[in-house]
Amino acid sequence: MIHAMPHPAVTVILAGLFLLLALASLAVAALRHARPQRDWSELSARTRSWWVMLAVFSAAMLLSPSLSLAFFALISFLALKEYLSLIPTRRADRRVLFWAYLTVPLQYLWIAQDWYGMFIVFIPVYGFLMLPLRMVLIGDTRDFLRAAGTLHWGLMLFVFALSHIAALLMLPATPLAPAGGAGLVLFVVVLTQLNDVLQYLWGHALGRQRVLPTVSPGKTWGGLLGGVATTTALAALAAPWLTPLGHGMGAVAGLLIGLAGFIGDVVISAVKRDLGIKDSGNLIPGHGGLLDRIDSLTYSAPLFFHFIHYLHY
Amino acid sequence: MNGPINRALRWLFFNVLVRGFVLLALGLSVRHRERLPGQGPAILVANHNSHLDTLILMSLLPPAQLARVRPVAAGDYFLRNRWLAWFAREIIGIIPIQRGGAGHGNPLAPVDQALERGEIVIFFPEGTRGEPEQLAPLKKGIRHLALHHPEVPVIPLWIQGAGRALPRGEALFVPFFCDVAVGHALYGQQAGADWMERLKRDLLALRDSLPPLQWYQGRVDEDADR
Numbered sequence: 135m136i137h138a139m140p141h142p143a144v145t146v147i148l149a150g151l152f153l154l155l156a157l158a159s160l161a162v163a164a165l166r167h168a169r170p171q172r173d174w175s176e177l178s179a180r181t182r183s184w185w186v187m188l189a190v191f192s193a194a195m196l197l198s199p200s201l202s203l204a205f206f207a208l209i210s211f212l213a214l215k216e217y218l219s220l221i222p223t224r225r226a227d228r229r230v231l232f233w234a235y236l237t238v239p240l241q242y243l244w245i246a247q248d249w250y251g252m253f254i255v256f257i258p259v260y261g262f263l264m265l266p267l268r269m270v271l272i273g274d275t276r277d278f279l280r281a282a283g284t285l286h287w288g289l290m291l292f293v294f295a296l297s298h299i300a301a302l303l304m305l306p307a308t309p310l311a312p313a314g315g316a317g318l319v320l321f322v323v324v325l326t327q328l329n330d331v332l333q334y335l336w337g338h339a340l341g342r343q344r345v346l347p348t349v350s351p352g353k354t355w356g357g358l359l360g361g362v363a364t365t366t367a368l369a370a371l372a373a374p375w376l377t378p379l380g381h382g383m384g385a386v387a388g389l390l391i392g393l394a395g396f397i398g399d400v401v402i403s404a405v406k407r408d409l410g411i412k413d414s415g416n417l418i419p420g421h422g423g424l425l426d427r428i429d430s431l432t433y434s435a436p437l438f439f440h441f442i443h444y445l446h447y
Numbered sequence: 448m449n450g451p452i453n454r455a456l457r458w459l460f461f462n463v464l465v466r467g468f469v470l471l472a473l474g475l476s477v478r479h480r481e482r483l484p485g486q487g488p489a490i491l492v493a494n495h496n497s498h499l500d501t502l503i504l505m506s507l508l509p510p511a512q513l514a515r516v517r518p519v520a521a522g523d524y525f526l527r528n529r530w531l532a533w534f535a536r537e538i539i540g541i542i543p544i545q546r547g548g549a550g551h552g553n554p555l556a557p558v559d560q561a562l563e564r565g566e567i568v569i570f571f572p573e574g575t576r577g578e579p580e581q582l583a584p585l586k587k588g589i590r591h592l593a594l595h596h597p598e599v600p601v602i603p604l605w606i607q608g609a610g611r612a613l614p615r616g617e618a619l620f621v622p623f624f625c626d627v628a629v630g631h632a633l634y635g636q637q638a639g640a641d642w643m644e645r646l647k648r649d650l651l652a653l654r655d656s657l658p659p660l661q662w663y664q665g666r667v668d669e670d671a672d673r
Contacts, residue, residue: 208471211622215474219608219624228611232621411658415624416476 140196141313143375147320148192155184179420187418187427191323195316199303200246202316206300207242209428213292214238216415216423220405221288224281226274233268234285237261241293245300253301257294262286292425295432298439299323305447310378317376318442321369322391326434329365329395336360350403353396362392378446390441391434398433402426453537454514460538462510469506473499473612473625478656482602482629483507487515487567489632490601492589494650495571496579496610501539503606503627504569517542517561518569546574555588562596572646579610580660582650590642593635600632603646605653607660628653 162181166174194205218231237257244252266282299319307314337357345353366388373384402425406414415423469475483491491504501518508516522543525535535541542557553559561568570589577583593601608625630649633642 212474215622215624225611228614228617228621229619232619235622415474417474 140316141307143313144195144316144320147324147372147376148188148195151188151324152192155181155188158184176420181420183418183420195320202303202319203242203246203300206297206303207238209424210242210293210296211235211238212417212424213296213428214288216417216425217288217292218285220409220411220414220425221284222280223284224274224277226272227269227281227285229272230265230268230281230285233265234261234289237289237293241297242300245297245304248304250301253297257289261289265289291432295436296428298436299431302435302439302442305442308378308446310446311376313376318438321372321376321387322435322438323431325365325369325372325388325391326395326430328368329361329392329434330399330430332364333357333361333396336364346400349407350400353400358396362389362396365389365392365395377442379442383445387438387441390437394434394437395430398430401433402429450537457538457540458510458513461505461513465502465506469503472620472622473503473608475503475506475625475627477507477627477629479629480507482631484567484600484602484632486512487565488562488596488599489567490562490589490592490596490599491567491569491604492572492601492646492650493569493604493606494580494582494654495573495576496606496615497576497613499609499613499625500571500576500606501569503609503625504604505539507627507629508567512567515566516540516569517566519544519558519571521546521575542568555592558592559595562592562599568592576610576615579614580607580654582647582654585643585647587643589646593633593642595635597635600634601646602632603630603649603653604628605630605650605657607654607657611660626657628656 159181162174162177166178190205194202214235218234223231241253241256244256265285269278269282299322302318302322303315305315305318311317313320333353334357336359337352337354339356340360341354341356343355344351345355345358366385369388369391370381370385373379373387374381377384377387379387402414406412413422414425417424418427421427493500493504501520505513505516505518518539518541520535520539520541520543522545525541526532526543535543542561544554544557546554558568558570570592572585572589573583574586575583589601593599605628606625607627608623611621612623612625613620630653633646633649635642637645
């Protein structure tokens with residue numbers, strides 16, 4: 135079971151993030167003051183949204199473990215809803231989508247019960263095999279493969295992959311990792327989000343060569359390498375405090391999170407480009423939709439979970 | 448509408464259940480909320496594909512306005528049994544009208560009275576729920592209302608996605624994001640011969656201002672298009 139009281143390291147990290155955000159807000163205010171002729175509205179909206187997201191995330195992490203699980207289940211549900219609202223679906227499949235939504239509470243129930251075996255096969259095996267059966271019962275074969283494929287892809291990313299954050303939360307505290315699951319969640323979530331910001335900042339500072347010009351023209355080698363290097367360094371520093379990893383393996387985890395975050399980002403970019411849209415929605419002012427914010431976590435959370443699970447649990 | 452218990456139930460239903468549902472299950476996003484009327488009298492005119500439409504439109508207005516918001520609905524459908532009639536009249540607060548000219552006199556007289564009381568009236572000029580994201584021919588009633596009340600703003604709205612979340616003839620709700628686009632007010636003073644055309648044009652322009660919903664074709668689709 136998870137501890138009812140948050141470990142001091144968790145509280146300190148969250149407080150540090152509020153301080154960092156306050157500094158960032160001051161920097162944005164200073165920029166506005168120095169160059170009032172430029173349009174800072176998007177950057178301001180983005181910073182304001184960070185305040186809201188950090189406040190909600192902190193409340194979910196600090197108040198109670200069951201609240202944290204419910205919070206991550208809600209994120210999965212909202213992400214899946216955003217995805218299913220964006221992609222083309224078949225009118226015939228409304229009832230299939232209803233069952234697809236039902237996988238969210240079940241997946242998080244397995245996690246709450248600490249039932250690792252079910253958590254790891256529920257979507258890849260049972261969901262994968264049974265949802266097409268429900269589609270066959272409806273009897274419409276046109277676009278069957280496309281509909282089944284896109285639905286499963288969404289379930290894998292936004293239910294299965296994202297639920298690894300909640301699975302990290304359930305990992306027990308050990309002498310090597312007294313901050314427990316909450317420390318691991320904080321490690322991967324904060325580093326992934328910082329990695330996004332760092333890649334953006336490094337890209338602005340020295341970005342020239344584009345990494346994937348046809349998928350995400352904004353991503354440059356300067357941003358990618360600078361961001362990943364900084365994330366790796368931060369991970370090496372924070373790992374002994376929040377995780378069972380030492381400085382060395384912490385750096386490896388940071389490299390993994392930085393690269394995985396980048397891949398998640400560009401994969402969702404490719405989806406949006408395929409659908410011909412810029413943002414996945416307008417849930418988060420200045421950022422776009424929820425998928426625009428959690429895209430990198432869909433890759434970094436499961437990869438970090440299995441890295442740490444293999445090494446220590 | 449009367450009775451403090453019904454009033455309290457109506458308040459709870461809209462401000463707790465409906466608002467929570469619209470926020471979480473629909474994730475409603477509203478374009479040009481500032482074009483909504485601050486107070487009555489006003490007529491909100493929207494496309495109609497789902498029972499959710501009324502709830503969505505009522506959730507757009509501030510809680511303080513709730514007591515003055517009245518959706519116009521078909522009496523023959525919503526008053527067909529005692530419990531539905533109680534829910535429709537007391538909780539939703541509908542103004543029942545008779546469709547198809549079955550009654551005597553002006554079927555829209557109760558709507559006239561509501562506007563004279565300064566209420567915000569929700570009106571679906573297609574007359575019934577149609578196919579998602581398609582506009583059926585508009586009935587003339589809305590033009591009569593606008594002519595009788597030339598000072599009352601008629602605000603066109605387009606609701607997208609509700610016909611996918613809960614279409615006509617389906618009892619199973621499936622969560623989908625919904626969008627609402629609010630248009631500029633039209634007034635009865637401008638009601639020339641082409642007023643209905645303008646309203647229709649405005650509604651379709653609002654529809655086109657939203658990102659298109661994408662569907663795979665599928666066979667059921669063709670059946671629906673017959």
